[in-house]
Amino acid sequence: MRDSKVQRTREEILHGPIEKTLLSLSLPLIINNLVQVLYNITDTFWLGKLGRAELSAPGTAWPMIGTLMALGMGFATAGFALVGQYVGAGRYREANRAAGSLYSLVLIFATFVGIFGYFATPYALRFMHVSESVYPYALSYTRIIFLGIPFAFTSFDFSFLLRAVGDTKTPMKLNLLTVAVNIALDPILIFGWFGFPEMGVTGAALATITANSIGSLIGAYLLFTGKVGVHLTPENLTPDLEFYSKIFRIGLPSSIGQSANNFGFVILTRIIFGFGDVAYAAYIITTRLVNVLTSISRGISMGMGTMVAQNVGAEQYKRAKRIAERTMMVNFAIAFFSVLLIGIFREEVFRVFLNDPAVIAESEVVLKYFLISVPFFNGIFVVVTNVFRSAGHTKKSMALSILRLWGLRIPMSYAFGYIPALAFSFVLLGHTVSVHIPLAELFNFTSKGVFFGMGMSNFITAGVALVWFMKGTWMQRVIGRVE
Template sequence: MKQNALLTASIAPLLKRLTWPVMGGMLTLMSFNLVDTFFISLLGTQQLAAISFTFPVTFTLISLAIGLSIGTSAVIAKALGSGNEDDAKSDSLSALWLSAILVFVLALLGLLFLDPLFLLLGASDEILLYIREYMVIWLAGSVLLVSPMIGNAILRAAGETKIPSLVMASGGLVNAVLDPILIFGFGPIPSMAMQGAALATVISWLTGFVFIIYWLSVKRGLLTRWFLPWRQWLSICRKILHIGLPAAGANMLTPLAMAVLTAIMASYGPEAVAAFGVGARIESIACLVVLALSMTLPPVISQNFGAAQFSRVKQAYELCCRFVLGWQAVIYLILALLAYPISALFTDHPQVAEYLRWFIWIMPVAYGLQGIIILTNSSFNALHLPAKAVVLSVFRLFICYVPLAWVGGVLFGVVGVFIGCIIANLITASVAYYWYHRVLQRFA
């Protein structure tokens, strides 16, 4: 697909053409992550609870990488939309180095404060042993996670979605194949349990790292050198961080809120934590289309923003919002009908299964509204308005989500937590949709 298609093609077919490859890659990746959770669940409820406790921490690093990829995509897409291809190449190289350095620092802090952090989240000493086995390896290899994510953002900014999808899919496939081998052992390979699950993940990241660096440097010629002059690098980093740091901060608010919700769940026992962790992974599959659109919509918005085609910006946003509301309604009906077999697949513990069924019957009701929030956040970043995305995230998570979930828990227990989350998404989606249209009026 030609780069200028983002500026000239009809919006609906364009988004469809960009999004389907991303959906394929994400579906493969997330399906294999769900397989990862399934294999860990076979080790026992304590191990399943342990992997659930790790989610807020692992997602913090992933959120930093996502935020930096958002900044990278917005900067490069605007440069391409303005016709500055050389600037886009320099931006690409700077983003790869910047992200690797920042993730390394955050991972090092995670290793230093591992035990007190998870004890603060409510993990027991027994569960902490399993957490430690998993997280030491995961954090040590996490720098390999960020380069494929940034490389994918570079390609998506140029309108290329097939290769990023292949990177995601290949990494997920490697992880799924290695999971049972390393967790349970095979032939001369010993059983490594939680360590095996983490090692499988790191090896899958290494696969994506090698693939994306090869593609960017050899196939696409986007990395024609490995270093930039110090002052030029700093100048580009400031551009990326202007959007990427607030975007990363906004994304990091999600695992922070998840950490609070995990602590709330921990007050109901490890069964509630285990069910919540599985539910969160099911949610990632259920919201697949929303997440794919949140990756493909920003380059369309940024390039048209750079070309001053503001009517196309508005059209793309509204089309996506209408679509996700209808799509997620269908997804809810499917999940609600499959609640019993899904819960039986992941656990034979009656209490965990009951909590998981309630999660499936309640939480997906608001996934369409949650989609509007996610798309609005990504659209603000694409318009180079990261502060607004941060404010929206703070409002959703800490003015609505966590307080209403806590109140619901006090009134109705675990089920009340889920109900509170639904109400929070309803309020925030209404505010997000109205606010975004007010902002667009400034450009129209």
């Protein structure tokens, strides 16, 4: 791993101008995110031509798929922190060992996830109260995606490892290829062009796993031939209990946090579906639009993660803090103007995907009660949790993720959406004060309450995250602590 390119990048990350280095690392990631979102938009566009139920199927499936994938993502996060900090500390041999251990562990784990997910899908969809019109499409889509999970896992493993050493361009190029394949295959398999059978939602799922498979195989070739900054060999792929222990110790809290987060969206899907297909379709399209406009801020946050990991590894904590603070300011501004654009052009853009008056009307509710909180989520919460994960302090990121979704979002969304009123009493200056909040009158038992609860969860946890970040308890590298 100790080649001139990795060393040059390391010097820039540790000693170069923060803004210039951040832009250099983030630009490929921004492009990568935009391309990925372009695929999601394309997928939504084509499925929207089939109908509301078909359009909702992938969005219904992904909270469940994400719950299980997040377990592997947690281990990849641990590998990212270890490899990045080893490179920052100049310990290249150990960086390669950590990379090999991560790759073999993720591959084994992904196989079990794919098998389990395939058979658990019907039960999970029923638990989410998926409507009968959406259920058959979601079942077909989800099961096919689970069959391709090992390829998806090793693809993001490849991206995490290269990001850790400061190479963000190679994952971008590979993702451009796989997304191009996906976009090209989508209409061919969905509508049966060029002699292929018309497969609808099933075709969209097959396009996804085909593209992931191609990306995974190319990534494996690059890693094993040493053509990129990380070089895997049969020796460092051999099960290494010492590094497995490190990966589990650091990665398990992240896995739990991210899985709990994704499972929370399973519950949230159930809550939103309580108000029908219209509310859920509006939610899915709106989140797709947000992802387009916030891809820049997410790419910058990921670039920041590489810089934080290596600076923490080199014990340059004040520089790591400055990097994170500047990222927060930039990301907040980007997310703010993104939401403003969505608000201005909301109706016109929605009609491109689904010209359904009921869904377009519902999108105003999502904007007013939920989207206004996105700058606080993207600009503060996402950056802080990324700082904690990159520094290897995954228990902190886990706690924040669980607080946002399970402590606040789900209870508040349910309370404001379904509970007629909240009543409680407390003693103030010797007098009993009773408070009665008529939720039914405030929101008329509509989806307004659900989206209001979602928005409030973003505001509150952003504040908590900022206070925790400023305390600086994350400023300690994990490579020294776990050895």
